[in-house]
Amino acid sequence: MKLGCILAIVFLTIITVSRCQVFEGYYELPPPPNPATDPTDDGSEDDDDDDDESSPKEVRRVDNQATLQRLRRSVYNYGEVLASSILFYEAQQSGKLPEWNRIAWRGDSALNDKGDDGEDLTGGWYDAGDHMKFNFPMAYSATVLGWGYIEFQDAYDISNQSETLKLNLKWIYDYLMKCHPQPNVYYYQVGHPGKDHSYWGRPEDMTMDRPSYKCNDTIPCSDAAAEASAALSTCAIIFKDSDPDYSAECLRHAEELREFSTGVRGFYPDKVYYPSSLYWDEICWADLWLYQATGTTSYLTDCQSIYNDKNKQLISRAYAFDWDNKKTGVKLLLHKFTGNQKVLKKFNKYLSGWLPGEKLPYTPKGLVMRSVWGSNRYAATTAAIAILANHYGLDPDLEYFTWAKGQIDYILGDSGRSFVVGFGNNSPQQPHHRSSSCPNLEEKCTPSNSWKNTGPNHQVLTGAIVGGVDQNDYWLDDRQDYVKNEVACDYNAGFQTAIAGRSEERRVGKECRSRWSPYH
Numbered sequence: 001m002k003l004g005c006i007l008a009i010v011f012l013t014i015i016t017v018s019r020c021q022v023f024e025g026y027y028e029l030p031p032p033p034n035p036a037t038d039p040t041d042d043g044s045e046d047d048d049d050d051d052d053e054s055s056p057k058e059v060r061r062v063d064n065q066a067t068l069q070r071l072r073r074s075v076y077n078y079g080e081v082l083a084s085s086i087l088f089y090e091a092q093q094s095g096k097l098p099e100w101n102r103i104a105w106r107g108d109s110a111l112n113d114k115g116d117d118g119e120d121l122t123g124g125w126y127d128a129g130d131h132m133k134f135n136f137p138m139a140y141s142a143t144v145l146g147w148g149y150i151e152f153q154d155a156y157d158i159s160n161q162s163e164t165l166k167l168n169l170k171w172i173y174d175y176l177m178k179c180h181p182q183p184n185v186y187y188y189q190v191g192h193p194g195k196d197h198s199y200w201g202r203p204e205d206m207t208m209d210r211p212s213y214k215c216n217d218t219i220p221c222s223d224a225a226a227e228a229s230a231a232l233s234t235c236a237i238i239f240k241d242s243d244p245d246y247s248a249e250c251l252r253h254a255e256e257l258r259e260f261s262t263g264v265r266g267f268y269p270d271k272v273y274y275p276s277s278l279y280w281d282e283i284c285w286a287d288l289w290l291y292q293a294t295g296t297t298s299y300l301t302d303c304q305s306i307y308n309d310k311n312k313q314l315i316s317r318a319y320a321f322d323w324d325n326k327k328t329g330v331k332l333l334l335h336k337f338t339g340n341q342k343v344l345k346k347f348n349k350y351l352s353g354w355l356p357g358e359k360l361p362y363t364p365k366g367l368v369m370r371s372v373w374g375s376n377r378y379a380a381t382t383a384a385i386a387i388l389a390n391h392y393g394l395d396p397d398l399e400y401f402t403w404a405k406g407q408i409d410y411i412l413g414d415s416g417r418s419f420v421v422g423f424g425n426n427s428p429q430q431p432h433h434r435s436s437s438c439p440n441l442e443e444k445c446t447p448s449n450s451w452k453n454t455g456p457n458h459q460v461l462t463g464a465i466v467g468g469v470d471q472n473d474y475w476l477d478d479r480q481d482y483v484k485n486e487v488a489c490d491y492n493a494g495f496q497t498a499i500a501g502r503s504e505e506r507r508v509g510k511e512c513r514s515r516w517s518p519y520h
Helices: 002-022 064-072 078-091 135-151 153-158 162-178 193-197 222-238 244-263 280-294 297-308 327-338 341-352 375-391 399-414 489-505
Strands: 186-190 212-215
Touching: 078 153, 078 162, 078 489, 135 153, 135 162, 135 186, 135 222, 135 375, 135 489, 153 162, 153 489, 162 222, 162 244, 186 222, 222 244, 222 280, 244 280, 280 297, 280 327, 297 327, 327 341, 327 375, 341 375, 375 399, 375 489, 399 489
Parallel strands: none
Antiparallel strands: 186 212
């Protein structure tokens, strides 16, 4: 296992160096693509048709009462963290900012984002520290955030964040529907990566061309379209009671996008920044969310058929749950809706593989190390999956929940410092993020007072989690190190859902209620 980890790190270094040569002059480079399947999965686990379907998860026995008491004690204000994370998404808003946007150092930007036929493509979120709008990870972020609200609404209610979250989700749902002007047309990207990544400055000051990219009857995007369908299904669920007309509009787009995803089947065209390793996972994922939104059994049976076809690779253990790979989320929801024990066994094999002493290495201070690129993201997102499993009653001995708490608390400060901007002890001062590195809007932003500034960013990017440490817990607060210091919408999505689940599952009422508000 140690040899495999060393080879993976060497591979990452080689890829990064080679890409530095290809992308010379850019302020950040794309990470190497992840495989669809965990490299340690040799496929032998798929041949278990004779297994006892009632086989329970193998667990390490713990003292439940002692564990519950320990889990309920925390030095962290999760309500504050939840509110801070939502604030980060407001800092990422593109287009004409809504009146409720609270980021004083942001203004209107990218007001000319349009489709080939003049469609209005303004809005949405900037992806990371750049000003690209990559809809594939953006829609994933909306799906995971929506999932967290659907399951952990009490945590948002207790911390007085429900309405704020719904405003931010509606912002992204509106944009995704703009990007779907016709049943078989979907815009999956706005902005040119080369031009965008060679510019360091505010989005409000951008002058470069921002082309849009679409799929249609001849250009497939099964993965991107299905992920947008999943996101809009969460919209239909969330707004069903409070705004039924809006819910119905989200559902119409979700169903059309799901049909489009298999009507013209294939990968969406991005092969560099967010390349997709598989598209059947998104299709099945969209089916499950549509089933939850509509109760239509054909969506569930379609997903079951896809899952059981081994050629579609959903049974194998995923590399991770992230913007590209939904296989673990599919297993969790599929078991929730069917109770299938074989699916549960596959899910448990993924999650147990992240526990100490299993498939993955750990840093000396206790962070699971799936990848040195965005290590916090991987830990937080699988922590969210673990907390959801606990929420669904799949963690009777609190093993998953205990593990997830450790990962989240590492990010919040158990490592000796916080990795959440503006929160906790010794939090990041130099996130790799263009607009927050610039001074106030009335002052010109130049390379010398932003990119090359050796001091803290001029603005506090409250709530953003930075990439994280390497395998030795090493981290340097340096905006020019984008591997360890970039922020991204997908980084925060799993993290925020884990925080919401962590808050609700504490079952301690007022202790979850945040006294902190960014309004004040």
